[in-house]
Amino acid sequence: MSSLAVTGTVVNESGLSVPFTGIINTIDAPVVNSVSVSPDPAVAGTLRTITIAATDPQGQALLYTCKVNGVDATPVEGQPGVFTFTA
Amino acid sequence: MTAIPVVATATNTSGLTATSSAVINVSSPASVQWATIPHILNDWSVAGQVTFGGKKWYVESSRKPYAAQLSTNTTSPIFRGEVRNNELWTDTDGGNDTERAELDGSPNQYAKGTEFWFAYQFLVEPGAAQISGTVQPNTAGNPGDPLEWGYVGQIHSSGNQAAVPWELGIKNENITVETQRGNQVSTTHFTKPLVSGQVNDVVVRIKITGTTASAMTCWIDSVQVANSTGLTIGGPDPFNYPKVGIYRGWQGDGFPPLAVQVANVEHGTASLLSRVTNPPLWPAVV
Numbered sequence: 001m002s003s004l005a006v007t008g009t010v011v012n013e014s015g016l017s018v019p020f021t022g023i024i025n026t027i028d029a030p031v032v033n034s035v036s037v038s039p040d041p042a043v044a045g046t047l048r049t050i051t052i053a054a055t056d057p058q059g060q061a062l063l064y065t066c067k068v069n070g071v072d073a074t075p076v077e078g079q080p081g082v083f084t085f086t087a
Numbered sequence: 088m089t090a091i092p093v094v095a096t097a098t099n100t101s102g103l104t105a106t107s108s109a110v111i112n113v114s115s116p117a118s119v120q121w122a123t124i125p126h127i128l129n130d131w132s133v134a135g136q137v138t139f140g141g142k143k144w145y146v147e148s149s150r151k152p153y154a155a156q157l158s159t160n161t162t163s164p165i166f167r168g169e170v171r172n173n174e175l176w177t178d179t180d181g182g183n184d185t186e187r188a189e190l191d192g193s194p195n196q197y198a199k200g201t202e203f204w205f206a207y208q209f210l211v212e213p214g215a216a217q218i219s220g221t222v223q224p225n226t227a228g229n230p231g232d233p234l235e236w237g238y239v240g241q242i243h244s245s246g247n248q249a250a251v252p253w254e255l256g257i258k259n260e261n262i263t264v265e266t267q268r269g270n271q272v273s274t275t276h277f278t279k280p281l282v283s284g285q286v287n288d289v290v291v292r293i294k295i296t297g298t299t300a301s302a303m304t305c306w307i308d309s310v311q312v313a314n315s316t317g318l319t320i321g322g323p324d325p326f327n328y329p330k331v332g333i334y335r336g337w338q339g340d341g342f343p344p345l346a347v348q349v350a351n352v353e354h355g356t357a358s359l360l361s362r363v364t365n366p367p368l369w370p371a372v373v
Contacts, residue, residue, distance in 0.1 A: 027101045027103065028103070029099070029103035029104065029105050030097040030098070030099050030103065030104070030105040031105055032095060032096075032097050032105045032106065032107035034107075035093060035095045035107050035108070035109035036109070037093065037109060037110075037111050037112075040111060040112050041088060041112035041113065041114040042112075042113070042114060043113070043114050043115070043117070044113050046113075048111055050093060050095070050109075050111075052095040052097060052107070054097035054105060056097075056099045058099065058101070060099040060100040060101060061099070061100055062097045062098065062099055063097070063098045063099075064095070064096065064097050064098075065095070065096045065098075066093065066094070066095050066096075067093070067094045068091055068092070068093050068111060069091045069092055073093075081097070085111070087091050087111045087113055
C-alpha cells in the first residue's frame, strides 16, 4: 500500500480560509522477486521444478500461474508458487 | 543448448498482477565419443591386435577414420563399425577387397569339436535402407536389390576352407540365424524383422564338428530361437573363432553407409547361459 499526502485550502468569498490535509491510499501490485528452475540446464525429458518467489506489499494472498512455452506448468499441491514441468 | 521461455505471474486478491520471465535450458543428451582403432597395415602379429571384451582381436576395415572405432566415455567399450560403398578392406591391408568393419577374434580359436559359447549385443544404427544403388563398379549386383549378404557376427573357420559355420545376418531388413556346412552350404534357422537402433542380445552355444554330431543353440533377447542337432555344421577346417562388426556385399554395389555397434562381447568354453536370463545392460555414457 502506498500513501500520498494531500493538502489544500478552502477559501470563502470573504477571503477567509481554512487548510486541510488528507491521504490517498494506493493498492500496489505484487512483486515477483525471482523465478528459478531446477535442475537447469538438463537434458530433454527432465522433470523440472519452477519456483516463483513473490511478495505482496499489502500482504494479500497471491495466486500464481506459470506457463512454459505457452503451456501451463503443473502446480505442486500445498506449495504456492511451485510448479513442475518436463522439458 | 535450447532455451524454453517461462512466464510466471503472481496475482493478489485485489486483482493486480506481476509478471516475470525465465528460461528452461535444455542441453543435448550426452553422446558417445568415439576413437578410431589403430589399424596397422596387414599386421597379424600381437602388435596388430586390439583388446575388446577382455579378448584380443584383429581389425578388418577400410582403415577410414570412421571404419572401426571404440567408445571412450561409456561404462564399458562399444565397438562401432561402419562400411561405405566401395571402401574396401583391401588385399594390401591383408583383406580380400570386401566392405567390412569387423573385429576378428582369431587370436582365440576353438578346436573343431569343442563346445563353446559366444555372446554379444548389437544394434544397427538407423539409416537408409540397404538397397543397391546405380553406381556399381562391381557388376555383380543389380540396382534396387537388397544386400546379397550382411553379417553382424560370425563364427568363422580357420583353415583351407575358411567357411562360416555360424552367422547372424541382417539381410532384407531381417535378422537371420544361419549355419553353414561343407563348402558354404547355408541353413537358415530363424528370421525376424530387424529394428534399427534397437539393442539385440545374442547368445550362442555351438559345437562345430563337420559332421552330424554338431549342435547349435541360439537365444536372441532371452528367447531361444534355434536349437539344431543332427545337422552338420562346419567342414574340414580344424579351428573356429568369432567375429563381430559388419560385413556386407556385394562390395561396390552402391549400398548406403551402414554402421553397427557391438558391446558386451564374451566367448569361451564356460557356460554363458546366465546371460540368457540376465543380459547385461548396454553401456551407458559416463
